[in-house]
Amino acid sequence: MWSHGGETSAEDECLMVTERFSANCGLLVSHVQLACCPSHCVYPWHGKELRVHSTCHPELEPLCLTGHHENIAAVVFGNGTNPLILCSASRDYIISWDIENCYSSVKKGVIAKGKVIGTLLGDVHHLSMCPSDNRTAACVADKIYILSTKKEEILQVLEGHLGSVTATEFCSWDENIIISVSEDRTFVLWDLMKREMLYQSAVLSAFPLLSVTLCEENRQLIIGSADEQVWSFTISDDHRCHLVSKIDLHKMKRRHRKLLESKSEYTGELQRKHADGVETAKAVLRITAFRLPLGSSHKQDKNGSCFWMGSYDGLYLINMATSELYSALILRDYTTLTISMVASWTISHGENGNASISLLSHNPANDCTLCVVASLFDPCVALLEVWVHGVLDSHRCLQGNLSVIPSAPPMPESPLKAELVRKDACSTSRKTDRSSVKNQPLVFHTQIKSSGYATPNRKTMFNPKTNKKSPGPMKTKKAKCLFADYPANTAAPSVLYTQLSLADRPTPVSSLQYSGDGKYILCGLRDGSALLHKSSLADTSTIYTGSHDGAVSTVGWSHSRQWLLTAAEDQTVRIWPTGVQQSVLILGSDRFPMPVKCAQFFYLDKFLLLASASALYLYLYHLDVARDDIKRYQQKSLVKLAGTFHTSTGTNITCAAAVNEFFSYIVLTGGKDRSVTVFDMNTGCISASITDSHNKAVHHISQNKGSMFCSQGMDSYNLFLTSAITDGVKLWDMRTLRCVQRFESHHNRCHPCTTAFSPCGRYIATGSEDSAAYLYDIRSSGYLQKLQRHSDVVLNVAFNPSIPEVSSLNLLLAILFTCPPLFPTGRTLLYYTTKQC
The missing domain is CATH 2.130.10.10 (YVTN repeat-like/Quinoprotein amine dehydrogenase)
Structure with a gap:
């Protein structure tokens, strides 16, 4: 029978x-x-x-x-x-x-x-x-x-x-x-x-x-x-x-x-x-x-x-x-x-x-x-x-208020409204008020006109030009387009174009980043130096060396592309003018309790965003490139702490990410307790947190920052990636703080392999421990390409944000890879492109 x-009780709403x-x-x-x-x-x-x-x-x-x-x-x-x-x-x-x-x-x-x-x-x-x-x-x-x-x-x-x-x-x-x-x-x-x-x-x-x-x-x-x-x-x-x-x-x-x-x-x-x-x-x-x-x-x-x-x-x-x-x-x-x-x-x-x-x-x-x-x-x-x-x-997890692109201007009491007042400007204004007499040179003979006795007599009288030809019609130059559109429907890179050895000795590359215009590549090495290359990898590099006593862990570009930033394991951060091998600003180890895990320009170059121990540091700065050979040991650049923001649990920050390409209030951090914390710099507090985002601590966060050569939908900028050893790569949506895709085809068991978004937002690149780099389509969990021309673990990846042209080859997409420490191949950069048009 x-x-x-x-029936279950009607009082049970779940x-x-x-x-x-x-x-x-x-x-x-x-x-x-x-x-x-x-x-x-x-x-x-x-x-x-x-x-x-x-x-x-x-x-x-x-x-x-x-x-x-x-x-x-x-x-x-x-x-x-x-x-x-x-x-x-x-x-x-x-x-x-x-x-x-x-x-x-x-x-x-x-x-x-x-x-x-x-x-x-x-x-x-x-x-x-x-x-x-x-x-x-x-x-x-x-x-x-x-x-x-x-x-x-x-x-x-x-x-x-x-x-x-x-x-x-x-x-x-x-x-x-x-x-x-x-x-x-x-x-x-x-x-x-x-x-x-x-x-x-x-x-x-x-x-x-x-x-x-x-x-x-x-x-x-x-x-x-x-x-x-x-x-x-x-x-x-x-x-x-x-x-x-x-x-x-x-x-x-x-x-x-x-x-x-x-x-x-x-x-x-x-x-x-x-x-x-x-x-x-x-x-x-x-x-x-x-x-x-x-x-x-x-x-x-x-x-x-x-x-x-x-x-x-x-x-x-x-x-x-x-x-x-x-x-x-x-x-x-x-x-x-x-x-x-x-x-x-x-x-x-x-x-x-x-x-x-x-x-x-x-x-x-x-x-x-x-x-x-x-x-x-x-x-x-x-x-x-x-x-x-x-x-x-019954298990809904919606936030609804978070967005990388701000919907309102900064609040009056926001830390982002802070300003840096220069000391030299204050002293100059005070002196001007005290006396209206300006400093005069000691010798005035340079202002006295010559009598003309020593000049030779004029031999040629005025002779007007009567047969002057007319210049003809005015020729107008065609205005060049400053930025070419990034191809949104191009294929993923799969062809090895060139490779470059960065050092004579096996020196591992710990980080790399493209400039915003895609013309230069900045690489940080484990020997405490940084290298600046053209994106074609054809010319010799500019070497920034002898300044850090530890491995360079982070490198970064300013939005204006005039300044470079390096952070090392010796707890120091330095800022350099592009192409100049002398730093203009040094933040010493006395400011940070532990090595800086993340350092970058923030809020369209207005601030320096640094992460050390369990805190985020927001610095205002002024960079002075004037040189004085007598007092060159004195640092004329100024820096001021605008705010310090701590994690809610006190856990140490392992990685951080923020957008500098446009105004954004959001800063993402990963903690040793496997959490991902969202800081709102407009209010100066924590907006949300993802607990147990991975099985292990997040070692890298990558945001979809787009490119000046390509435009995306506003919702695309709310996507970000997190990576953890043994737990693959997860794609998250900022609006809901939910994982929307997972990528696990690559191998990542012990090395901190990083990830990157393509400028068009369609592809994701990640390093792998099977001597290859993997390319994923953001809409599918399976990988598109497996780039295998490597001899060891691939640690770092970066997409070129522009469309460079080299010889007759049209480089629609370019991607760089670096290899891990303690191996001869760790000093090698590989440059992949799409197939020849």
Whole structure:
């Protein structure tokens, strides 16, 4: 018998799940593949029969289908609705059922019959249907049988796995491609047309692979294993698979512990298990791709592509782009549910991610996901209805007021309104008031006119020019365009143009930055010097050396391109005129408690922004380039502290970033406690903070600053990147402080590799430890280019903001790379461009 489950209390505003019915199957079905579609669900009844329930019309009696003589091991629905095909498998038969014909037969009082399409194939672990419902894949031991759903015929037998095949999935955009996962811990792409294996992965885990799904929109393959690991791969046109991300569900749950907290006793038990260290890994039993409904508050999170992941204890909704946990449904937290530990999941939703409108909810505005679950210990199944809107809206994280581009002028009491009054100007004005007599030279004979006695007599009289030719029509010069537009639709750089060795000895390059016009490159070296090169890398460099006693950690350009800034590990900061090897301003170690982690010009060169220890320092400055050989040891440049801003937790700042290309109040900092803090310099306080932004401390922050050669939409400037060792690169939106994309194809396990935005805002570059630099499209998690002409780790990257032209080659895009410390290749710059036009 089956019975309806009780409704959750109406007082619970965070309702996420409702049990529509539960049924006793007579026999344990924990090992059986269940099936569900937007209109029906099916499960074995006493082992050898099938019970089909209508989810849209619960008043209908369940449809009973008989025909198997052995216990049913797997069932699956087709992808079409007219007709709706159901396939069931046991040791003796694989049967195809037409649900509409079965209902018609029952109404006529006739026993519903199916069509046998396979006989005595063995124990079937899994069934899957192709998009056109013409073929069925049956996993039997280490083989895959491709059967016709129209008649009893074995079309193909796929062999190649070394262990039992646990799941298969047909490619939705090409039904001749099928993907299989196995207990041998590999997955394989098969071409049914060519009857060959296209791709086989390496061993991914120490545990068997159990589940697989495909996302057509992103062309991604998602695989789950028995130890809570999930991999995401992109499938290229040549059917090569590239790793996009790897998710550890156990670490994700620990990072989002607050999200999983509840008032039930199970939560306390779960926390005790975590504390005792005896919690066992939970298998990823089922993965289903999902798209957020258009009405969801999270529709701004890229394409809304997510996936459901079912495990023993509950259901997890994970963002495919960011690999972040949206929400978790822990079954034991709901006392009204019959099943608390699940052995089998099947998840269904409608087209475009909108589940079918359930008549049971009596509210057509509710979008839901249907799940059929089988108990781990009892012969019981249940139909669950999960509301997507309730899950997402209950974990909303919107800020709404933050923007890199300011919407109002600075406040009267803002630190940005501070001004520096020069001492020499004050003293000059005082002297002028005291006396109106100006200083006169001691010798006046230079002002006396000559008498003319010593000059020779004039020999030539005045002779006017009478045959003067007319100059003709005035020739006007064509005005040159100062700035050429940056090509917004150009391809990513992929061709190595030139490379340059910066030093005779293996001196690592610790930082680099382009000038705003793209004509020069400034590099900081670990030997305490800095090099200034032309962007073509053709001429000799200007060397700024002998000033710092430690490695130069940061270099920077002013917006006017007249000044250079260097900060070193000796706790000093120096400012240099461009091309002049003598600094005009020195901030000594007495001003900072620790080495400066970030130093740059800020607010269109009005301030110096420095980060040291747990504080941000804002300095006003005046630079004096006048030279006096007698008093050249005296520093005439002035500097004044305009404000000091501390982090809320007192953690040390590891990196910082701010925009100097236009007026902006926002400053971003990364802390050792893995947080990202947003400072508003207009108010002089912290506006927001992201706790646990990465698994480890953020070592680099990069903002989308654009370029004077290219314009972007205003919303594009609210994007910024954070990098952390072992945790990849994350793309964030300033307006919501949510991660909107994640990039993990590169390798970053121990070195602080940096990132950079392209001037057009379309591409992202990052260094990698596999002797390559990776280029990503901002709209996709998979990488576009892998630049491999390096001999060691790539640490720093920078895009050229302009369009330089060298010889006959049109350099539409250029990118620079530097290599790590302690290696001979660490002193090498490589210059990549697009292909020749």
